[in-house]
Amino acid sequence: MTLTAPNADKVEQDQAGNAFQSAERSPGLLRESSWARWVRRPGLRRRWFRPNRLVLGLAFVFLLLMVAWALFPSLFTSGSPSATDPLTTLRAPSGTFPLGSDQYGRSVYTELVYGARTALEIGFLCTLLGGGVGSAIGVLSGYIGGAIDMVVMRCVDVLMALPPLFLALVFIAALAPTVTNEIIAVSVATIPLFARVLRGRALEVRSRVFVDALTVVGVRKRRILWRHVIPNCAAPGMVLGSITIGTAIVTGASLNYLGLGPTGVTSWGTLISNGQGYINKEWWIAIFPGVLITLLVLSVNVIADWLRDVMEPSSR
């Protein structure tokens, strides 16, 4: 195995072929014995040494920093995100206010640090919740098939006709603007895509020969679903999940920007909407949270992309 690939074409192809074999066939992520082997397999190691690993590394570092902000904000800033001060409004970036201050005299930096939690919370929780429900609907619908599948998928079609943001908007508008409701709203918005993608996968897995082979041995349908169909659907589910995190962060930030988010919670979306009126002169209020949202979504997507390459090389 070479680490550098001068004649990239051939080696690349070879790697793709190899990785197809190993990644496509062993994404048994859900059990520890297979997990260890999966990590150690050659395809994965080779992919670590691809030229874009710098970008990937930066993405990981940035994501980790954001996670650290979210978990321990007080380690990164001494201020409070809600302490207003009429004497320090609209200060430009300086020693005391690294990223300036907003119209209420709060440090933009402090608000950003505390806002990371909101962003990541929505990104990860909504993906887990919405992705979980969506996957369950999709896999079951695809595996059961028939009339049930028809009805479920027509419902999903209806949801898919609406843009996710609009879907979330409808839900949050109908419910009270609390943190829980915001998470529910964004989760609902992610359900249709998961249902659609995993239904397709389940349909494909169900038609494979090994399902016949298991049937012929007398294995129950339910056991085939749990032990064989679901693990085979895990890889695309995780890939889609990693992509969805970014989308969910944007959707959440959009709701907050539109003022539909919970009140009293620091978030980047709210900060942008606060700074909107000052964008010409006191640009730092709106620009910095915007940059952070962009960077966070970008890192998540870079990681998601890498994950997809590793787990589903055929879809590249």
Add this chain to the structure above:
Amino acid sequence: MTAPPSTRPSGVPLLAVRDLHVDYRSGDGDVALVNGTSFELERGEIICLVGESGSGKSLTASAIMGLAQRRTRLRVGGTVALEGRNLTALDQRQLRGLRGREMGMIFQDPAGALDPVVPVGKQIAEAVARRRSGRAEIARRVVELVAQVGISDPEHRVRQFPHEISGGMCQRVGIAIAIAGDPKLLLADEPTTALDVTIQAQVLELLKRVRDERGMSVLLITHDMGIAAQTADRIVVMYAGSVVEEGPTRDLFSRPGHPYSIGLIRAVPRVDSARVARLSAIPGSMPEARERPSGCAFHPRCPFAVDRCRVEAPEPVAIGARRVACHRAGELASGLLNPSRSPSADPGEGQP
């Protein structure tokens, strides 16, 4: 072979397929893919179902296992009697009780028949669990089975994934899974097509050994006459969805009764043939199920076809130990017609 501990009246074959039909329900009418197949399989016997692609061999197996019935587009008719019990009348839940324990199946694509994300040992264990219980007992039995199908280092192998082992190994695992429940009937749907020749021989040898040791009956589906000659006790030749000839292997090879069987055997190269003869191919190709000709389905390709063949479908007649579905089987058998002078053997002559 050990004598079958049969409490049933002798004379009931292990498997009796009678007038089996599998129809494909398409938008514009039904298409008969398997059209009245009948044959019997005795205990401890290996039967080969031979025929070219699309002759309905695999679908016949699929219907016996009750897999064809799961496809909404297929309709299965006729009877498949396993020890006198009609399987086509059972629902999937009842069939599940028989699968694995009474009948097992081996598939054509050995790797595809295994779940890629589950270690092979666990997959064998699922089949073993049909008969035994208790973790330790199942684990012990899995290792035992793996060793029985000729896989070395069983303790290590059972922890591997299908992509980590070769196609031949996968097929051995497939056989282990199929025999785990000690079925009486083993269906093997082209088990060696995806394997290379040396592995093929080993797998066939393994099948024979399994038959000898466990007294299983094997229904082997193949398009390879060589495999049939080497493995089968009896051969059933299928053409366009129905059986054209059936008989003991030796008889069928030395004195094939149906023009199609004659053509099939002629098309096989032989090492021991006395003179260097041209291999002959059967002219034309098998009609599609939708465009099956009237009368005998083989008549457009048959060198002996007469007017009667074009209108009337032949019923099987007994010729010695064989059953031949041909109007002119009697004449062929008595030597009134010389197959070796037929156009299929010698492209130089015209249609008689």
